[in-house]
Each structure stands twice: as structure tokens, then as C-alpha cells.
Amino acid sequence: MAAGEIFQGYRRERGLPGVRNVVAIIPSVFCANTVARRIADQVAGTIAFCHPVGCSQVGLDLELTARGLKGLGANPNLYGTVVVGLGCERLRPRELAEGIAAAGKPVEMVVIQEEGDTLRAIEKGVALAGRMAEEAGRQQREPFPLSELALGLKCGGTDATSGIAANPALGWVSDRLVAAGGTAIFTEVTELIGAEQILAGRGTSPQVSGEILTTIGAMEQRLAAATAGAEFKHRSALISPGNEDGGVTTVAEKALGGITKAGTGPISGVLGYGQYPAGSGLYLLDCVGHDGEAVTGLVASGCQLVVFTTGRGTPTGFPGVPVIKITGNSATFTRMRFNLDFDAGPIVAGASIAEMGAVLFAKVLSVASGEPARAELLGHDELFCITRI
Amino acid sequence: MAKALKIDSRDNCAVVLDDVRQGDRVEVRTEAGIVSLNAGSAIAFGHKIALAALAADQPIIKYGAEIGRASAAIPAGAWIHLHNVTCRRGREGRG
Numbered sequence: 001m002a003a004g005e006i007f008q009g010y011r012r013e014r015g016l017p018g019v020r021n022v023v024a025i026i027p028s029v030f031c032a033n034t035v036a037r038r039i040a041d042q043v044a045g046t047i048a049f050c051h052p053v054g055c056s057q058v059g060l061d062l063e064l065t066a067r068g069l070k071g072l073g074a075n076p077n078l079y080g081t082v083v084v085g086l087g088c089e090r091l092r093p094r095e096l097a098e099g100i101a102a103a104g105k106p107v108e109m110v111v112i113q114e115e116g117d118t119l120r121a122i123e124k125g126v127a128l129a130g131r132m133a134e135e136a137g138r139q140q141r142e143p144f145p146l147s148e149l150a151l152g153l154k155c156g157g158t159d160a161t162s163g164i165a166a167n168p169a170l171g172w173v174s175d176r177l178v179a180a181g182g183t184a185i186f187t188e189v190t191e192l193i194g195a196e197q198i199l200a201g202r203g204t205s206p207q208v209s210g211e212i213l214t215t216i217g218a219m220e221q222r223l224a225a226a227t228a229g230a231e232f233k234h235r236s237a238l239i240s241p242g243n244e245d246g247g248v249t250t251v252a253e254k255a256l257g258g259i260t261k262a263g264t265g266p267i268s269g270v271l272g273y274g275q276y277p278a279g280s281g282l283y284l285l286d287c288v289g290h291d292g293e294a295v296t297g298l299v300a301s302g303c304q305l306v307v308f309t310t311g312r313g314t315p316t317g318f319p320g321v322p323v324i325k326i327t328g329n330s331a332t333f334t335r336m337r338f339n340l341d342f343d344a345g346p347i348v349a350g351a352s353i354a355e356m357g358a359v360l361f362a363k364v365l366s367v368a369s370g371e372p373a374r375a376e377l378l379g380h381d382e383l384f385c386i387t388r389i
Numbered sequence: 390m391a392k393a394l395k396i397d398s399r400d401n402c403a404v405v406l407d408d409v410r411q412g413d414r415v416e417v418r419t420e421a422g423i424v425s426l427n428a429g430s431a432i433a434f435g436h437k438i439a440l441a442a443l444a445a446d447q448p449i450i451k452y453g454a455e456i457g458r459a460s461a462a463i464p465a466g467a468w469i470h471l472h473n474v475t476c477r478r479g480r481e482g483r484g
């Protein structure tokens with residue numbers, strides 16, 4: 001394998017290798033958050049994924065929580081998981097633990113009501129997490145081909161440079177990775193309205209093209225229903241004031257600039273929330289555009305790494321998954337230097353997309369191999385956010 | 390001289406790459422080389438300038454596709470933004 005064609009990762013029993021190697025402490029319900037956080041506080045190499053859901057939910061809402069947390073637990077960057085339950089919640093801790101174990105991962109479980117109280121649950125959790133972190137720490141990185149990489153594509157804080165520079169550069173990277181047998185996933189279906197015909201034209205089969213149209217059409221209907229009342233008219237804009245200030249006028253303009261980050265290649269399929277792709281290629285994930293929900297969705301579909309383009313500049317990150325920030329706005333890059341990893345601004349000044357794309361691709365492989373992204377250095381972790389209905 | 394970029398050959402607007410004042414000469418990078426025109430008003434970095442006169446209801450083309458329609462006649466060199474564009478989708482209360 002030639003340099004530039006590999007990355008260094010952590011081998012897993014099944015599925016893609018990790019580009020990080022963390023032990024997750026995942027509560028099955030928000031009631032277990034404090035116990036989960038205190039276990040993570042006491043064991044280096046672990047991360048608590050606290051969230052506000054897991055009970056008093058029904059139907060699709062509860063199902064999305066279950067799929068999201070199982071998908072998270074199955075992510076290649078996690079060595080293994082300690083599930084922390086309360087005991088009476090609707091998302092049963094055993095269901096979550098079994099769902100994660102089905103991906104071939106080490107899983108342990110602590111249930112507060114079974115252990116007796118907070119202190120005893122923490123004590124047991126620390127012992128289990130400590131043992132798992134010790135095993136994870138013995139692993140060494142090994143070289144893997146690009147076909148073992150799944151990259152999430154995201155944008156946020158869009159301005160007019162996003163569609164000219166940062167997104168096309170990321171699109172070049174996406175095309176390059178998919179051509180090498182790797183996987184790329186884009187989402188933000190709320191932000192694809194106006195670009196659905198172009199995307200449907202890129203489906204690998206009539207069935208995929210139909211799924212793309214259905215997915216975007218359903219999202220548009222859902223938004224129309226949510227903003228139908230007269231009292232919500234002032235809350236119906238799908239683009240933010242920052243987008244408008246930056247020169248983006250309409251949702252279609254934002255969509256057309258946004259889809260350039262998914263390159264120009266064929267789209268192999270549409271993924272449901274928490275669903276992993278069946279093979280390599282470019283996939284569309286059915287999830288809203290909210291930065292946290294979308295990145296969580298990408299992680300819960302197995303992305304080991306996310307590249308996030310931003311014109312206005314955003315500092316956010318995801319625990320255990322590098323989120324590489326790139327901007328096409330050199331002024332933003334200078335102003336938010338410590339938050340941003342890559343300046344695609346030279347494209348605005350006339351540099352070629354291929355030239356900057358190749359430099360970005362090398363950066364992606366370096367971060368995959370262990371170089372920390374800025375969001376990791378700064379401890380940004382606010383993007384973990386389970387989607388709801 | 391201020392600069393602007395025409396992204397796709399089918400576009401009828403360009404993105405200005407400097408803060409432009411009213412009356413400034415703007416050089417637009419296009420598929421056919423540099424085209425220059427006068428800015429009809431101040432236009433901020435990243436915002437759109439009309440490359441030709443547009444009639445009311447004519448599509449605004451960027452990235453080679455329609456992003457909205459002119460809500461009134463737009464002269465060449467004018468700033469194109471919320472005040473002279475309609476797009477029914479995604480903006481039910483404001484379009």
C-alpha cells in the first residue's frame with residue numbers, strides 16, 4: 001500500500017477499524033447520566049455519552065433513540081461500551097447492550113436499581129470500564145487501505161464561500177475516497193430541498209433515485225406541516241440569519257452549494273437513522289440538518305471521521321470522533337484560527353479545487369491516523385444529540 | 390478593482406469576493422474570461438451581483454440552476470438578495 005493510500009487505525013473483530021480507540025459509557029436513559037459521567041471521570045480513556053432520552057417516549061421517537069444509541073455503540077472508534085441503565089426505563093439496558101454486542105463489540109452492563117444505589121453502581125461501572133480501558137490501551141495502530149474508511153460530510157454556518165471553496169474541496173475528497181473503494185455519507189435532508197432532482201439523477205438505480213426523491217419530499221412535507229399555523233409563520237425560514245448575512249438568499253441556493261460537498265459521483269443508497277451502509281460508495285443518510293443531530297446520525301451510521309465545512313465558523317466537536325473543520329473564508333480562518341483545521345480560501349482567490357482537495361485529503365488521512373483535530377484539542381463535544389420526532 | 394466569480398457558465402449572477410461600494414468597477418471571473426461592470430449599490434463580500442438585467446419573475450441562476458425568481462426588475466450590476474428575490478420553498482411565511 002502506497003503512502004497516501006493508507007491510514008493507521010485500530011483493528012476490530014468485525015467491521016471497519018477505529019481511528020480512535022475509546023471506551024464508551026452509554027446511559028440507556030437520562031436517569032443514569034450522573035452515574036455514567038462519574039464512571040467516565042474516574043477511568044482515563046473513557047467517554048460518557050449523556051443524553052436526555054430513553055424513557056417516556058413511544059413509537060418512532062423511541063425507536064430512533066434505540067437505533068441512534070445502538071449505532072453509536074457499534075461505531076468503529078469505540079473499543080467497547082459499558083451500558084448504564086436505571087432499571088425501569090422504556091429503552092431496556094439489555095436491549096441496548098445486546099444491540100451493541102451484535103456489532104461484535106465488548107459490552108458490559110450496570111443497572112443502578114440492581115446494584116442498589118448510585119455509589120455501588122459507580123463502583124461496579126468503574127471496575128468494568130477500567131478493565132475494558134486497559135484492554136483497549138494494549139492495542140497498537142496498524143495500516144489499513146482507504147476502502148476501510150467511512151467519512152461523514154457535513155456543513156454548518158454556511159456563507160457564500162462554502163459553495164465556492166470548502167464544499168467543492170470536500171467534494172473532491174469524497175470522490176477520491178469513493179474511487180479508492182471507501183465510503184462517504186452526507187445527510188442534512190432539510191437542506192437538500194431545491195436540489196432533489198440533481199441528486200436523484202445521481203442514483204445508481206431507479207430504486208435509489210426514487211428513494212432520494214421520497215426522502216427529500218417527506219422532509220419537505222414534514223417541515224411544511226410544522227410551520228403551517230399562522231403563529232409559526234415567523235419561524236418558517238429554513239436558512240439562518242447568519243446564512244443570509246453571508247449572502248445566501250434562498251434555501252435552494254444553500255442546497256445547491258451544499259451538495260457540492262458530496263462530490264459528483266453516483267449515490268449508492270439512502271440510509272435510515274442508525275443504519276450502516278451495506279457496502280462502500282456514497283450514501284445519503286435520512287436525518288435533519290441540525291449540526292448535532294446530523295453528526296450524531298453520521299456517527300451512528302459508522303463514520304469514523306467527519307469533515308465539517310463552515311463559512312461563518314463553528315467550534316463544535318463530537319466525543320471520540322474527529323470533526324475536521326474547514327472553511328473557504330480566509331477571514332474566518334484567521335479570526336477562528338484555533339477552531340479551524342483547514343483553509344480552503346485559496347480556491348476563492350483562484351487556486352484549483354483539485355490542488356486544495358489533495359491537500360485536504362492528506363489532512364484527513366493524517367487525522368485518521370492520530371493527529372488531533374482542533375475540536376479534539378479543545379475538548380469540544382457538543383455535537384452528540386439524539387434526533388427526535 | 391473589486392473581484393467577483395461566476396460559478397457556472399449558465400449563471401446570471403456572480404458572487405462578489407470583496408466588499409463593493411456603489412459605483413465600484415467589478416471584475417467578474419467567468420468561463421469566457423474577465424467581464425467588468427459597475428456595482429449599482431454597495432454589495433458585501435459573498436453576496437450576489439446581477440450580471441445582466443433581469444425581468445420580474447425571471448429565474449435567478451447560480452450553480453447552473455434556479456435558486457429563486459426576481460420579485461421585480463433587477464438591473465445589471467444590482468445587488469441580488471432577500472429584497473428582490475422570491476423563493477416559495479423553505480420560507481412559507483416570508484416568500
